Amino acid sequence: MSKSLTLTPVETVACCSPLVSAPLAEETAERIAPLLKAIADPVRLRLLSLVAAHADGEACVCDLNGAFDLSQPTISHHLKVLHEVGLLERSKRGVWVYYRARREALADLGSLIGGGL
């Protein structure tokens, strides 16, 4: 399978000019919307921010769970959503799982929305 057929949302976002520069193609919009959906939730937005702003650039799930008034499966679910679209990287070390934010993906997404101004 060619790589272009398996582009993750974060790979897609790097290739488009800003919203205000040219009308977004239908196909492009449909690939980018899932990325925005992923961060369009208060819990996931905070999760992403917590991980991205964390000291070493990564955070352990064990730390994240305590930051919310939500069950452990719910946090796990939200992390999975962020991971699936490619905004978070996962690495398991021993019993613990660490997530790391993909900063260049965030930068690309940011300039897609706010760029060209």
Add this chain to the structure above:
Amino acid sequence: MSKSLTLTPVETVACCSPLVSAPLAEETAERIAPLLKAIADPVRLRLLSLVAAHADGEACVCDLNGAFDLSQPTISHHLKVLHEVGLLERSKRGVWVYYRARREALADLGSLIGGGL
């Protein structure tokens, strides 16, 4: 009522540091998420881009309707969502309604996501 109690989502987004700089407060995340939800839909993303990239910075609903394979009420609904969060401004001239993108809101949102890198 004081103005701070009626902050629209776009007014909120201007006041926060980027995601990666510091963990987003719960309250802040809950005010910004609706903004992201508004653009986290392929149709609305294209609508916003169509309006923002349009020649005079504004677009007539009559032009937008034809760009989608959707019913007129559906387009009207999506425009309303974008308008309610403050990403689109509405102005009626005669029988026609024109929408204009709030560029500074888009810029603020973009730097919230991609800034600080």
Add this chain to the structure above:
DNA sequence: GATAGATATCGATGAATGTCGATGTCTACG
């Protein structure tokens, strides 16, 4: 003021989503 056209609102419906408790999997350590 009756008519036509542009846009918004309403009510209904099927699909997607956030949350939970229960359970499964995997790792380390007695």
Add this chain to the structure above:
DNA sequence: CGTAGACATCGACATTCATCGATATCTATC
């Protein structure tokens, strides 16, 4: 190996959401 702890998956439930057809509102024109 059996137990404990960290995290993921599963199945269920309530809520939200995108869409539509029907209808209302508003404006210009005849």
